[in-house]
Amino acid sequence: MASQYLQDEHADADIKLYDTQDNAYLDLTSGRVRGMMSDxxxxxxxxxxxxxxxxEIKGQEISSDDDAMGIAFRKGDPLVAKFNAAxxxxxxxxxxxxxxxxxxGTSSTAAAQKSSRD
Structure with a gap:
């Protein structure tokens, strides 16, 4: 979702995609990028x-119907109905x-930037 949002809304930005969240954090902390998006x-x-x-967190929260989380159950498990009711x-x-x-918390991690770079 984050990469698609950035490509759609900030096509003029230099966007870098990462294979792991840890690699994104490493680039942020080393100064190779000025900000990042994260869930x-x-x-x-x-x-x-x-x-x-x-x-710190900057910017507004970005969300869509696609960013919901789910819990897996076996097909036909009677626990599903009880879980949904609860x-x-x-x-x-x-x-x-x-x-x-x-x-x-209630704030977004739409963009975390180093405070001194504001």
Whole structure:
């Protein structure tokens, strides 16, 4: 999703794609790139590390219907219905938002840039 968004919205930018998230972080911390895109969970987690401590989230959150997560079950598993019901209840009563806010925060990792480069 990130690469397609960048190609569509910032075609004039020099876009570099990476085979691993770690390689992207290495280029960011070494100064070979000025910013990067990451998914929210991974990026927020990295910002809490020593390597990520000098960086921050910039820009608006970018999302689409395609960036949802899923959980795999065996076909026909009766647990699916129970899981879906429990998840719906958590969303309805606000617990889901409370949990995701607590663990993942509310800010985006659409672009993490070194603070001094603003």
């Amino acid at each position: 929210k969970v991974t990026g927020t987690d990295w910002l809490k590390t020593e390597a990520g401590s000098g960086y 998840l719906a209840e958590l969303k309805d009563n606000g617990t889901y938002d409370q949990i995701t806010g607590s663990y993942f």
